[in-house]
Structures are given as structure tokens and as C-alpha cells.
Amino acid sequence: MAMAAALRREGRRFASPLISSQPITHVRSSLIPGEHVPLGARSISTQIVRNRMKSVKNIQKITKAMKMVAASKLRLIQTRAENSRGLWQPFTALLGDTPSVDVKKNVIVTISSDKGLCGGINSTAVKVSRAINRLTSGPDKETKYVILGEKAKVQLIRDSKKSITICMTELQRNPLNYTQVSVLADDILKNVEYDALRIVFNKFQSVVSFIPTMATVLSPEVVERETESEGKLGDLDSYEIEGGETKGEILQNLSEFQFSCVLFNAVMENACSEQGARMSAMDSSSRNAGDMLDRLTLTYNRTRQASITTELTEIISGAAALES
């Protein structure tokens, strides 16, 4: 009987280190003396805290490096994005801005990043795209998605797998130029039927603010229809059209050129926003890591000091007991 009790005690002693494999976030609770320390141990083990400190320090190094990389990439791409801002303005001045145009075939071009760790810009783009989808859907209307970038694909594939027509990824690996974007635009225009293209992207405002934006590009037929019906594009009728065989041909060229220009600017702005968002995200996470490291260091030192004090007290009281 006594044997069994001893064995049970032994078992608990052996099992206790195994049970102590709690999630490491509860560092503080795992430091309560006597709970996880094997029986008979004198001082409290600081091994867990030391390991945790090391890992937090490593995380901080990584996030700092990522911030630096994002900052240098941002500087390059910001000038390019700012220079490309003039490109779409003439088209908006001529063809107007028609977000509320009511057409049958809508194509939502969602622009996102390929890599994560860049704040909420991708989920904002996806949320806005979903809302536009709801806005443009209706009886005998169809809405399709064209997705640029891995992250929006991952999010949109869950609920609207059927309406995704084209997915393009790895755009931002090398810096894009206008020729590449126009090839991309050509690819999109060849493969989808559209009445209106809605380009959703994050416009770069500053390193910490990005504005979800939707640009609308109408197909030549819709432009013509709107012009004739004296709708939103009533002014276009007053323009003389030079060159080309027919008006339709010119409008076709015009809207394709508009799409490539708007897409170019959108891709630039989104890339810029991505780097900015990543920079601020990494900045805050390295600051958080620093805070956590401070807290852990405090805990570590306090525990160490406590064990030293205990030992000293034991020695002194032992000596005092001998003397008396």
C-alpha cells in the first residue's frame, strides 16, 4: 500500500514537466514556484523565460529588417506612383466619372498584393469588391471578378469561386512598367466580356493612410449609348473626332487606352500602398516586440533576484542556527 503511494508520488513528479508544456504565452503563470518545478529543486528555473526572450528578440530583428526593406522599396515606388498620377486625369476630364452607371456586364478588377504582413489593405480591397458585387448584381446582370495578386484571390475564392474569370499573381516581383501593364490590360480585355470595368485599388495617400478607390472604365458601346441618351456623358457629343474610320473605332481605341492607363496607375498606387502598409505594420510589430522584451526582462530579473535572496536567507539562517 505504501509502495503504491510512493509510486504515485513518483509518477506525479515525472509527469509534471510534461504537463507544464502549456502555451508559451502564459509565461508569467508558468513561473509560479512549486507548480512546475520538480520536487526537491532549490531555485526556480528561468529557462523558459530565457528561451522566450531569445525568440522575441529574433522576431524583433526580423520585423526591423522587413521594415527597412519596405522603406527602401517604398521610396523607389512612391516617385513612380506619383509620376503616374497625371495619366488618368485627362480621361476622367473627358469621359467623366461614372461610378453609378447601370450596365449588364460588370467586371470587377481587384488589385491586391502577393505577400501578406501589410496591414489591412488587401481585406479592404476585397470588402469593397464584394460590396460592388452586391451593388451591381441583379436580375439578368452578371458580375465577374478579375483578380491581380495572391491575397485577394485567397479571400475571394471562398465565396465567389464561380465568378472569378482571371487570376494573375506575382506582379510585383519586378518593378512594372507601362508596357507590361498594357500587355496585362490587353490580356484582360481579350478574355472577358464587359460593359463596365470597375478597378478597385488602394490609393496611396501617406505612409499610414490608404484610400480604397474605385475607377470605372466603360466599354465603347456604353460610352456611345450614354452619349446618345444625353446621360452622364452628354458633353462627348460636342467633340469632333479626328482619325479612324468610324467613331466606334476611335472610341474602342480610346477606352482600351483608358483602361491600360487607369490600370497602370492603379497597380502603381496599390504597390506603393502595400509597401507603406508593410512599413507601418512592421514598425508597430517591432515596437510591440520591444515592449514584450522589456516585460520579460523585468520578470526574468525579478525571478533571478528572488531566488538569490532565498538562497542567501537560507545560508544566513543556517549559519545563525549553527552559531546559537
Next chain:
Amino acid sequence: MLRQTSRLLARSIATTQQPIRLMGARPMSTNMPATPVEDSTFAASWKKVAPLIDPPKTPSAFMKPRPSTPSTIPSKITVNFVLPYASQLTSKEVDMVIIPATTGQMGVLPGHVPTIAELKPGVLSVHEGNDVKKYFLSSGFVFVHANSVADIVVVEAVPVDRIDQNLVQKGLADFTQKLSSATTELEKAEAQIGIDVHSALNSALAG
């Protein structure tokens, strides 16, 4: 009493500053683009489907407002000349621009009729007093608006004095050879475009 003075002083300063701040704010508010009519319908329909998310901005929110059509013809034409990687001229007031439209060279003076013109490879010259700047354009579009604003959107442009004569001759010879050896329609078309561009470059240098 003295304790009150700072507050009173602050108030008197604040009241004198108020009109100044308003004056400062007013030009800003006119700089804001006039919200188009359709935007409100867009915002309303957006509120119905997604009340929790703000409606996305549209390009017109980021654009400087264009001047309205004046009753008299202004003496200068305002030119915006943009490339994908740069804005060469931004709201620059010049006397005249000559544009290489597909239908032929087109001079644009203030008060020109509203026009949409497609461009062919050729020389754009910007006349400003006695000063003439020449650019070689690859292709693009020109919009001349009723308010004497010309927008020139071009894929590629270089000042004419930075073109190398020898390289042009070499390129022309290359593409002529390619055209003769071309087998498919696509190759032929590509070679033809190359020849067109290079002969336009050649004539730009000669002229």
C-alpha cells in the same frame, strides 16, 4: 483679475483669428472638386448594400477641377502633357501646340473646337513666344476641350534633340530587312510599324 487676463487675451486672439482662418479655408473649399450629381446616387445605393463600409472614392475626388468654359477666348492655351512615367507639362500656358494626328498635323490655338484626336508617330511642337520645344511622340491621344485646355496623353516621348541619327538609320535598315523576310502577317505588321516609326523619326530629324 490677472488670472482671467490670459483667458480673455486668448479669446480676443481667437476672435481676431477666426476671420483669418475662414479666409484661409475658403480658397481651400473652392479647390475641392464640385461633387458630381451622380456621386450622390452612387453613395445612396452604396449605403443600401454596404452600410458598414464607406463608399470607395472615385477618381474625380482626386482631380483638380477643370476651369469652366470662358465666354471670351483666352489668349493662351493650357496644356497637360503626360507620359506613364512622368508629367512633362502640367497646366502650362502656351501659345500654340502642333500635334501629329493620324489625319495630319494639327495646330491647336486657344478657342479650338473640342476635339478627340488619335496620334501617329511624329513631332509635337509646343510654341511659347519665340521658344519652340519639340518632342517626338510614339502614339497616344489628344483631347482638346472647349475651355481651351489640351490634354496630350502619350505612351512615349523624347525631345527631338536627343535622338541619335545613326541609330535611326540603322533601325530603319533593320526593319526594312525584317519586312522583306517576314513570313506571317504578325511579323509583317510589326516590321511595318517599325518602319513607320523610324521613317517618322528620320523626317523629324530632317525637318
